[in-house]
Amino acid sequence: MEYKPADFRINSLKPDLLLITVAGFWKMGQKTPSAEELIKQVEYRNLPKIISFATENLQSWDSSLLIFLIKILGWGQKKGIKIDKTGLPPGIQRLLKLSTAVREIPEVKKEINPDSFPSLVGAVIIDWVQNLPGFLAFIGEVFLGGLKIFIGKAGFQPSELLTLIQRCGISALPLVSLITLLVGLILAFVGAVQLRMFGAQIYVADLVGIGMVRVLGAVMTGIIMAGRIGASFAAELGTMQVNDEIDALKTFGISPLEFLVVPRMIALTLMMPLLCLYADVMGIMGGLIVGIGILDLEVIEYINETRMAVDLTDVWIGIFHGIVFGVLVALSGCLRGIQCGKSASAVGKDTTSAVVTSIVSITIATAIITFICDVLGI
């Protein structure tokens, strides 16, 4: 069969009757005439009362022709023109009938309008303000749930807490070891280059020791835990939300916050200071490697210098950072997980949001604690 491109012709059979002949190959992805073009041509003449179709030379058709016809039908309906579909192939007639069989429910129709920048900012602020009571209620309920432990009415299973402690603690050691050892190493390298110029390379031990113990050990551990545990909490609780598992808890009168969030908060808040102490040691080890490998320092010399530089206050400040970060990471992960919508994309979005919230809150908390320490002179 000879290939002919999609085309249409308009013929006035009678003053009130217009015949539209569609012909050729109507295939999606190929050039087909637009309905707007046909409408323009028809409107140029006197509007008919009836439009009918002829398809003798129509070689092949798909949805492209249907879309073309639906537009003409819609236009004809608006203009009060009767459309006679009997000249169309039976398949097209059936599909057109099917597409208009279920009438549209106007009130469920959702309009998606691209928002302007100010309205987007406004929407974010309104959303934030609307979520604030929920956030405060979340913190309040988690706090009260935590207090119940002291009166022996913990709303979670002790075995679950132990599993979580293992997940937040021992299981995180390899990653914490690697990252903090390297951070100690990098810190020592950066310091060594500068300090060697003044013959003060021994002070690398002070730099690494104070830096790691006071802030960096905790910050690095916090960021690792945000990516590792915060994300996992959010994804886990989010998936439970999607699978109705959280609703199932509620229907038994079991508080999801007490049953799921409180043990996660406790596990991470308990493990973070311990991980921070471990991270401090690993960071100092990293510094030691540079000290003895590049700066020709003795092991004892390096350790003694570190002992002299780092006092107990620095250790406590580091531990305090750890506790705060533990609370923040667990809170962000669990809050996002519990607030998660009921779709796979919502789980992904809330997991990302949990990590971002954790890291931002860790940074802000570090700045606040550092400022307070400076004001207090410690």
Added chain:
Amino acid sequence: MCWESKEKSQLLNLSKPHIVVQDLEMAYGDFVLQSNLNFTVNRGDIFIIMGGSGCGKSTLLRHLIGLKKPKQGKVFYDGISFWDSDLEVQESLLRSFGVLFQSGALWSSMTLAENVALPLTQYTQLSKSEIQEIVSFKLSLVGLSGFENFYPSEISGGMRKRAGLARAIALDPQILFFDEPSAGLDPISARRLDDLILEIRESMGATIIVVTHDLASIFTIGNNSIFLDLETKTVIARGDPKKLLAECTNPKVKAFLTRDKTIGEGYE
């Protein structure tokens, strides 16, 4: 609640409806899904909530089981208004419910035995061995003996539903709610689940609310029902589904119950 005292209290309340729904309006934001819902469920009924897809059957269930607060209206259980009660009363009412979700909603990090045991460990002072016995018994009721140590991901969809049912009946509830129990099941498994629901009603005397549009299930188990309509946004038929099939003249209900699309043309 022990069986004896449960039976006594049931006798006292036998004449009163178990559940009363009064002027309930359900909405998502400003979009009203159903309004002016009024119906009563008698003790021991298997009450079917039916209607076309998207008419708000599952949402109504969420309002009944305390997961979503109605825009207005009340839900009474034995005369107690759920949404007007304080948290403690609501929690005690929730403990008298058992819910089987469409997906089973088993807690994925727990074995089947742990799933069934959790409500028992939370709300009873039973010893570990007693709980184990009850768990084995409940799992055997739903034909899952021997599957105690399986995780939900290791069993089939039908088995997950049955395990969900075992968990739902863990605390011997007075009211059982089922959301689309036969969805995703082959006809034989769906029939078995229907038989199980009937068996549980007969043996435990529980009131059962089922959200479904599976006609076979509706006629097999239901003795009372309401039909929710998407267009008028309220109940358009009520009563025994078999009677509705024989007597109801509403074209939408007739079309639904007979799967005859020619009746009430245009009904979605």
